[in-house]
Amino acid sequence: MIRKNTKLGIMFTAPLIIFLALTTFFPLLHVIITGFYRNYLPERGAVFVFFENYKIIFQDQDFMQALANTAVYVLSVTALHLLLAVALAVFFDRHTQIIGKIAYLVRGIIIIPWLLSWTVAAAIWLLILNPSGVLSSVLVYLGLTPRLHIWLGDPDYALTWIIIITVWKSLPFFFMLTYAALMTVSSELYESANIDGASHWQQFWSITLPMIKQTLMTLAVLDIVWCIRQYEVIAFTTGGGPLGSTRTLSIKIYQTAFENLRFGLASAQGVVVLLICSVIAMIYIKVHTQSEVKQ
DSSP states (O other): OHHHHHHHHHHHHHHHHHHHIIIIIHHHHHHHHHTTEEEEETTTEEEEOTTHHHHHHHHOHHHHHHHHHHHHHHHHHHHHHHHHHHHHHHHHHHHHHHHTTHHHHHHHHHTHHHHSOHHHHHHHHHHHHSTTSHHHHHHHHTTSSSSOOOGGGOTTTHHHHHHHHHHHHHHHHHHHHHHHHHHTSOHHHHHHHHHTTOOHHHHIIIIIHHHHHHHHHHHHHHHHHHHHHOOHHHHHHTTTOSTTTTOOHHHHHHIIIIISOOHHHHHHHHHHHHHHHHHHHHHHHHHHHHHHHHO
């Protein structure tokens, strides 16, 4: 009977295993192998160079700049997502009765950016940040700036605007999940805290934050990985410019592979990104496991 169930289980899981092998494991293995070759173009042949591509990566100033830009981008977006998501979730939780039926309408409006594709979101912000767009025109009209400004063409502001666009686009997702987690917190805890004379701030630090900590940790890891992989919004707005100020790891890999046609080097860069994401995932698993043991 056990053998029959085992064969049945293998039969049902085999299609999924084959699918994952064809779409994930084999391509990943191919990328890792390609990272040990130089200029991996079929018509030119491949030269095995072992770790030379990895030496080039860490000696490449453009890659180091892309790594630094990615770090700033990831940390800024993740921090803003979590802070704003918690703030909005707590606000709606505290003022649902006051806002009443309008709360449903406001939540519906807030989620609209998440429903847009990255292409549409980038197009909207290009219209806003265009030198003759809405933002520059309003600022000039109000006398806050003497001339029209090229926001995405200025190295001092370009990355900041990329961060703002990303936060605006993805915040609804983090807000809804944080709000859902907040809804699972028992109201009796807050009632007991009120009886004990705890302030709203004390209730937040002692009840709200500990109760939704696991959700926030999961969202933080997801956001970090998504931001490291982010390509669309940068490609559609600045393309990594100006002067490489918005060039992140994903843009750098694309440029190395499809503009410079150095597929071996691009594969090695991809492996480095994979290792970074793997380390982050392992740290999360370790912290999550330790917190569960303490509970």
